[in-house]
Amino acid sequence: MGLLETMKQVAQATSDAGMPTAFLFGSVTKTSPLTIRVDNRFDISGDAIVVMKEFQAGFYPTHYHTGVKGSPSTEEKSGGSGDASFAAHSHTLKGNYQTNTDAKSEYYYGLAVGDKVVLLRNAGGQAFLVLGRV
Template sequence: MGMIEIMKKAGMEAVGAANPVNILFGEMISLDPLEVRIDQRFILTKEFLIIPESLTRYDVDLTHDHSCEPGVSGKALFKLVIREGLKQGDKLLLLRVQGGQQYVILDKVV
């Protein structure tokens, strides 16, 4: 690597250090494949996104046995949704990690 390339690299690293993160707004445009549009400028795919557990869907299958009379039993099975997770059309608040290669989805914007 020549002296000019070393100076360019050092300059880029200095700029990055002065501006370690950017806050951006985006919109979930697709879940499969995962795609987020940022400020109408570009689209991020799953390779560039970090999604916290708090924004993933979480549901639980519940079984309840309610016997009312001897010899008679009824079972109810249903899915209880604890967290909806991300959906198409959600407005998102994102952080761009230093270097711009990864984006953390902080939360939904309401």
């Protein structure tokens, strides 16, 4: 590598350090494999695209509920002060679950052809994170 090439690389690295990331806009052109045309200039696909689960099609477990199996569903409250509106009554317990581990899932539809997306490019320009749909 010559001196001129080394100087070019140093200048480019200095420039990249001043602006380590960049926002870009793109449009999905294919879903399999996912391909995005960036700023109507070039296409990216494969490992160059980092996609969060919200933009990938499929079912994903989101959370688990825990509780005491067979626990009561209401809580008794005593009345008072002689007024009928304060008579003894019961409240439904909001935190009562009938199973110890009740898995819940959400379905994400993923990106579709024609979706407009905003991308975050890393400093080297080798990876693009899909931030969301526009």
